[in-house]
Amino acid sequence: MGSEFIVPTLIVFIFIAACIAFGAVSMFQSKRAGTYGGSEDFFTGEASVSPWMASMTYIATVFSAFIFMGSVGGYYNLGMGYNIFLLSELATAGIFIPTFGRKLYEMANKHHFVTPSDFVAYRFGNNKIVRVGYGVLMVLFTVAFMAAQIVAIAYILEIITGGFFSYTVAVLTVGGVLIAYILLGGYKAVVYTDCLQAIMLIATVVVTFIVVLMKFDLPATYLAMDSLRQINFAPGPIGAYTPLFYVTQFLVVGISFVLMPQLWVRLHAMRSKRGLIEITKNFTFWTSFIFMAAAVFAVCIGYKYNVVNGTVVANVAADKLTLTYMFDEVPKWIAATLLSGCVAASMSTVNSQILAVSSILTRDFYTQLTPEKKHNEAFIGRIWIIILCAISAIYAFWPPQLFVNVLISGVYPGMAAGVPAIIIAFLWKGANVKGAIASLIVGFITAFYTVYAGVHPFGIYNAFFTFICALIALVVVSLITRSPEDAKMLPPEVGHLMETQ
Numbered sequence: 001m002g003s004e005f006i007v008p009t010l011i012v013f014i015f016i017a018a019c020i021a022f023g024a025v026s027m028f029q030s031k032r033a034g035t036y037g038g039s040e041d042f043f044t045g046e047a048s049v050s051p052w053m054a055s056m057t058y059i060a061t062v063f064s065a066f067i068f069m070g071s072v073g074g075y076y077n078l079g080m081g082y083n084i085f086l087l088s089e090l091a092t093a094g095i096f097i098p099t100f101g102r103k104l105y106e107m108a109n110k111h112h113f114v115t116p117s118d119f120v121a122y123r124f125g126n127n128k129i130v131r132v133g134y135g136v137l138m139v140l141f142t143v144a145f146m147a148a149q150i151v152a153i154a155y156i157l158e159i160i161t162g163g164f165f166s167y168t169v170a171v172l173t174v175g176g177v178l179i180a181y182i183l184l185g186g187y188k189a190v191v192y193t194d195c196l197q198a199i200m201l202i203a204t205v206v207v208t209f210i211v212v213l214m215k216f217d218l219p220a221t222y223l224a225m226d227s228l229r230q231i232n233f234a235p236g237p238i239g240a241y242t243p244l245f246y247v248t249q250f251l252v253v254g255i256s257f258v259l260m261p262q263l264w265v266r267l268h269a270m271r272s273k274r275g276l277i278e279i280t281k282n283f284t285f286w287t288s289f290i291f292m293a294a295a296v297f298a299v300c301i302g303y304k305y306n307v308v309n310g311t312v313v314a315n316v317a318a319d320k321l322t323l324t325y326m327f328d329e330v331p332k333w334i335a336a337t338l339l340s341g342c343v344a345a346s347m348s349t350v351n352s353q354i355l356a357v358s359s360i361l362t363r364d365f366y367t368q369l370t371p372e373k374k375h376n377e378a379f380i381g382r383i384w385i386i387i388l389c390a391i392s393a394i395y396a397f398w399p400p401q402l403f404v405n406v407l408i409s410g411v412y413p414g415m416a417a418g419v420p421a422i423i424i425a426f427l428w429k430g431a432n433v434k435g436a437i438a439s440l441i442v443g444f445i446t447a448f449y450t451v452y453a454g455v456h457p458f459g460i461y462n463a464f465f466t467f468i469c470a471l472i473a474l475v476v477v478s479l480i481t482r483s484p485e486d487a488k489m490l491p492p493e494v495g496h497l498m499e500t501q
Contacts, residue, residue, distance in 0.1 A: 026185025092254025141414020417443025435478030
């Protein structure tokens with residue numbers, strides 16, 4: 001390890017120590033409050049998070065290594081059409097969080113809900129098949145995304161420490177640190193570390209953005225790229241998008257995004273509903289800035305490394321160009337120090353995913369099979385965290401070729417498969433248990449097929465196709481099998497979720 005890597009390596013060790021310290025502090029806080037060992041304390045922090053912290057943990061959970069790797073790789077491979085994710089997520093979040101999110105908050109606090117499946121089960125008379133089915137969907141389509149974060153963290157740690165952490169050692173270190181502070185402090189530890197990680201992330205993006213702008217004449221660089229058809233503001237490189245694909249992607253990406261379990265829980269695990277306003281405000285601002293920064297990185301850095309129609313001519317993968325650029329153009333110790341924020345971003349995402357998935361595996365599977373052992377939920381949740389970290393570490397040794405593909409073509413279809421059962425069903429009183437079960441089955445099969453076959457049927461974005469198939473199953477089966485008994489299990493919130501105060 002060269003001397004230029006000493007500072008960033010020290011920062012990594014300080015960051016690791018801070019994460020573990022937050023875990024210990026969270027544990028002592030819970031013990032002092034008498035809530036330590038309870039499942040709600042472990043999985044949602046007893047909904048004690050302040051509005052500002054709620055917004056910071058939401059931002060930190062949303063953004064990860066995809067900012068520097070996946071997003072820039074997305075712009076290279078999809079062109080400026082990649083902005084469809086910005087547009088769809090902002091449009092949906094701006095409507096969903098203040099309205100639907102408010103009702104989620106009220107239901108969760110009234111009924112002590114933790115997982116998304118708690119809400120689905122409540123809608124359908126606590127039907128165990130619906131609960132477990134929705135839980136299976138969330139777990140299977142979150143695990144790959146979760147594991148991909150470990151890959152990104154390990155790669156960046158290896159780079160910024162000048163090889164002090166080999167890829168293998170980095171994977172094992174990250175897994176061990178995650179286990180340590182999540183086991184100690186649960187949701188509170190995750191929130192505290194998220195706030196630190198969000199600050200590091202924002203500082204990294206802002207400084208990197210300034211560095212790139214100082215090095216390039218942005219208008220001239222864009223015109224040069226556009227004239228060569230290397231990157232453009234049309235939906236993607238030539239032939240990459242069709243209007244149908246673009247529109248269907250816009251319609252489903254946002255709602256699939258807010259359904260991710262690690263984000264869902266953040267809409268109700270907080271002290272007051274004012275956190276929803278803070279989340280909407282801060283998420284809108286920082287998402288817009290970060291996507292803009294990634295687009296600037298794609299244009300300028302792509303020009304430097306001669307990217308042609310999404311293909312990198314220089315022998316560097318698109319996902320890694322920003323990291324390569326930073327080390328080429330900025331003193332290594334500064335570049336490595338800045339990119340530690342990328343490590344923090346990924347840690348904040350994966351810790352939230354691990355905790356959310358462990359809560360689903362515990363409350364929606366274990367507790368349903370052994371209701372007499374409900375008092376052991378926090379303990380079982382901790383066991384699942386160790387298992388999930390181990391699975392993620394194992395997966396890290398077979399990383400995906402392009403990080404953005406994990407999210408676009410792998411995670412969103414799975415989330416879209418659950419939209420009818422949890423969103424449409426709360427808006428439509430006619431949905432019944434049989435319709436929900438059919439919707440989850442059809443949605444799962446469709447998502448699984450389109451993801452693993454790598455297809456977009458009829459030129460439609462595979463997540464939208466999955467959503468339509470699941471919606472048709474919900475409506476058709478509910479209409480065919482409807483009975484007067486369906487009305488008896490309707491909670492009072494059904495049909496009124498989109499009403500605002």
